[in-house]
Amino acid sequence: MPSGLFRLAALVFLGLVALAPANAEWRRAESTHFIVYSDIPEARLREHVLLLENFDRLLRLMTTAGREAARTKLQIYIVENNRQLNLVRPVGSDAGGFYTGGADGIAAFVDERTIGSSPEVLLHEYAHHFMLQYAPGAYPAWYVEGFAEYFMTARFRPRGDIEVGNFSRSRGLMLTNFDWLPTDRILFGTSGGLNDIGTGQYYAQSWLLVHYFYSDPARQAALGRYLQALAEGRDAEDALEPAIGMDAGQLHAALRAYARRGIPYRRLTPATSATPATVTITSLPRSAEDLLLYQAALRVGIPEENRDSNLQRIRTIAARHEGDPYARRVLAHAELLYGDAAAAERLIEPLLAASPADAELLYLRGMRHFVDAQKDIDRAANLRRARNWFARAHRADEHHFQSLFRYGQSFRDEPDYTSENNSNVLLLAHQLAPQVPEIRLEAAQVLLRRELYEQAEALLAPLAASQHDPGLAAAGRQLLETARARGRPVTTETPPAGDATRAARDEARPGAD
Numbered sequence: 001m002p003s004g005l006f007r008l009a010a011l012v013f014l015g016l017v018a019l020a021p022a023n024a025e026w027r028r029a030e031s032t033h034f035i036v037y038s039d040i041p042e043a044r045l046r047e048h049v050l051l052l053e054n055f056d057r058l059l060r061l062m063t064t065a066g067r068e069a070a071r072t073k074l075q076i077y078i079v080e081n082n083r084q085l086n087l088v089r090p091v092g093s094d095a096g097g098f099y100t101g102g103a104d105g106i107a108a109f110v111d112e113r114t115i116g117s118s119p120e121v122l123l124h125e126y127a128h129h130f131m132l133q134y135a136p137g138a139y140p141a142w143y144v145e146g147f148a149e150y151f152m153t154a155r156f157r158p159r160g161d162i163e164v165g166n167f168s169r170s171r172g173l174m175l176t177n178f179d180w181l182p183t184d185r186i187l188f189g190t191s192g193g194l195n196d197i198g199t200g201q202y203y204a205q206s207w208l209l210v211h212y213f214y215s216d217p218a219r220q221a222a223l224g225r226y227l228q229a230l231a232e233g234r235d236a237e238d239a240l241e242p243a244i245g246m247d248a249g250q251l252h253a254a255l256r257a258y259a260r261r262g263i264p265y266r267r268l269t270p271a272t273s274a275t276p277a278t279v280t281i282t283s284l285p286r287s288a289e290d291l292l293l294y295q296a297a298l299r300v301g302i303p304e305e306n307r308d309s310n311l312q313r314i315r316t317i318a319a320r321h322e323g324d325p326y327a328r329r330v331l332a333h334a335e336l337l338y339g340d341a342a343a344a345e346r347l348i349e350p351l352l353a354a355s356p357a358d359a360e361l362l363y364l365r366g367m368r369h370f371v372d373a374q375k376d377i378d379r380a381a382n383l384r385r386a387r388n389w390f391a392r393a394h395r396a397d398e399h400h401f402q403s404l405f406r407y408g409q410s411f412r413d414e415p416d417y418t419s420e421n422n423s424n425v426l427l428l429a430h431q432l433a434p435q436v437p438e439i440r441l442e443a444a445q446v447l448l449r450r451e452l453y454e455q456a457e458a459l460l461a462p463l464a465a466s467q468h469d470p471g472l473a474a475a476g477r478q479l480l481e482t483a484r485a486r487g488r489p490v491t492t493e494t495p496p497a498g499d500a501t502r503a504a505r506d507e508a509r510p511g512a513d
Contacts, residue, residue: 024080026288029281033070037284037292038078040112046279048078048115048122053277054156055123056130062164065135071399072432074129075107077296078122082111088297090306094196096121099128101435104402105299120168124152132435138231138465141190145203146210153265165211165265174204175259181205183252188236205255212258219244231461233484287321287330295330298337307338315339325351333364341368359397363406366390370406383410404429405439408446418449430459437463437472444479457483 024039029049033056038045060067077088085091088109091098097110108125115122127148131139153166174197181201186209191202213223226243230236241247246254284292294314302310314334321327332347345368352361366389373382387410393403408426411417426443433439440463447456460483463476 024289026284026292027281028284029279030073031277031279033073034076035073036076036078037296038112039080039289040078042281045078046281048119049279050277051119051156052076052122052126054274055126055151055154057274058154058162058164059127059130059151063135065130068134070133072106072133072401074126074133075105075296075299076122076125077107077109077293078112078115079109079293080112084293085109085111087293088300090303097125099125100300101132101433102301103405103436103438104301106433106435107296107300109296120152123154124148127151129435136434136462137227138461139227140187140230140236140465142186142202142206142209143227145191146206146208149203149207150210150214160270162268162270163265164268165214165263167263167265168204168207170200171204171207172263174200175208180252180256182248183209183255184237184248187240187248187251208255208259211263212255215258215264230465233461285324285326287317287324287327290317290321291327291330295333298330298333302338310334311338325354329361336364336368336371341371344368357396359393359400359403362389362393362396363400363403366393366403366406370410373410380413383413386410399432401429401432401436401439404432405436405442409442418446420450423447423450423452437466437469437476441472441475441479444476444483448479448483453483453486 026037026039027042027045029036029038029045031049031053034049034052036045036049036052038048040048059065079085079088082093082095085095085098086093089098089100095111096114097108099108100106106129108129110122110125114120125148128144131144131147149168149171150165153163153168155163155166157163178197178201181198183205186202186205191199194202213219222244226239229239229243237248240251244251291314294310294317297310311334314331318324318327318331328347329351332344332351335341335347336344345365348361348365348368352358352365355361366386369382369386369389373379373386387407390403390407390410393400394407397403404425408422408429411419411422416422423443423446426439426446430436430439430443440459444456444459444463447453447459457480460476460480464473464480466473466476
């Protein structure tokens with residue numbers, strides 16, 4: 001329940017005494033919760049991964065979320081500059097990083113220059129992932145951003161002390177030097193339609209709101225009541241005063257007074273120091289210097305307007321690395337989604353012969369047929385072929401959510417689409433990737449058709465509250481009404497979830513000042 005999932009356990013815890021530059025070698029670092037790619041020096045890469053593991057441990061200790069061991073690892077790409085961020089996804093010249101989750105992949109991308117002065121952007125992006133992965137809910141936009149803003153200032157001191165809720169210089173400057181937005185705009189609206197200063201102010205006041213609630217146990221409890229009311233479908237404005245004892249105007253005045261008194265922080269001292277995480281670092285082939293960011297873009301979905309140009313660039317680069325298995329793999333992925341599927345199949349076959357248990361290759365081999373089926377090319381036969389490959393991919397890696405989702409989708413034209421088995425397949429895909437709206441929507445539709453309304457309602461509530469994809473959110477709200485009606489025929493037309501390149505949750509983070 002949202003009121004518990006993000007209730008800080010502070011008292012309990014306190015009691016625990018374009019192309020990569022030439023000659024830049026890309027590395028892959030893997031730890032318990034992360035797979036991090038970067039071309040920075042190995043020692044610095046290891047330092048970043050250890051910081052992420054410490055931050056993950058902090059979030060698990062200070063919330064009631066994330067008690068279960070992670071079944072999937074977040075992929076993070078630490079890139080050299082903003083230009084490389086925009087090679088993956090057009091996010092603008094001011095972005096310091098972004099997090100995205102879609103049916104084909106979940107990843108965070110961070111400009112390494114922002115980490116050099118402060119790790120806040122890196123930690124902000126992971127805080128988003130943590131909330132979406134371990135405690136997805138119908139949270140208001142200000143809470144989603146404020147939660148990440150609050151925790152991103154954590155500092156891990158050499159003696160083991162951890163500072164939480166530190167002052168954010170950039171957010172403090174916004175609160176001090178610019179006019180505040182009305183608090184009801186923060187509480188009941190989004191940052192959409194605001195200019196750069198207004199957007200910065202929205203982030204700053206969201207941070208202050210979360211800081212205000214988290215700094216006092218009684219206010220934490222009030223926040224929990226409010227989030228619970230929203231999860232139950234209450235109107236955000238109507239639920240505010242009964243939950244926290246103030247209306248928006250009174251809360252605005254309380255926040256002003258809180259900011260004037262100075263922003264406190266907590267220093268936590270664990271009773272025992274944690275064992276440093278194990279980090280395994282491997283060097284990637286020379287071809288990765290030219291192709292890794294294109295592969296990253298393929299894994300999370302390339303916007304339609306960039307697909308042809310990226311395909312041509314990948315073809316040109318792969319030709320310079322003829323015979324290289326990594327280049328062949330990236331080219332096969334690109335051809336399969338945006339080019340010549342038959343050529344992709346020819347490229348994948350020798351790779352599969354060399355690595356028959358590679359889940360990603362097995363999945364891509366299935367996508368060769370799935371993409372043709374989406375184009376109505378011998379649809380029934382191609383869906384059957386795709387299904388067999390997706391099943392093999394799942395056997396190779398039971399946590400590969402993409403294979404489970406596409407397997408479930410492959411039954412759309414058949415009576416078995418709404419079977420208990422297929423419903424369980426889609427629900428498992430959702431459990432592995434709860435932040436992916438397409439999977440949530442697909443699973444909910446099957447539950448509705450099976451008249452499992454309470455389960456469908458639980459899946460649809462966070463989607464209906466999403467601020468990041470208006471189309472899917474609208475579809476979620478319509479289906480949520482159907483679920484709450486308990487028996488009304490499902491007549492809502494929803495967007496197709498079969499676009500193999502959609503990345504539905506995409507949040508760009510401005511660079512640190």
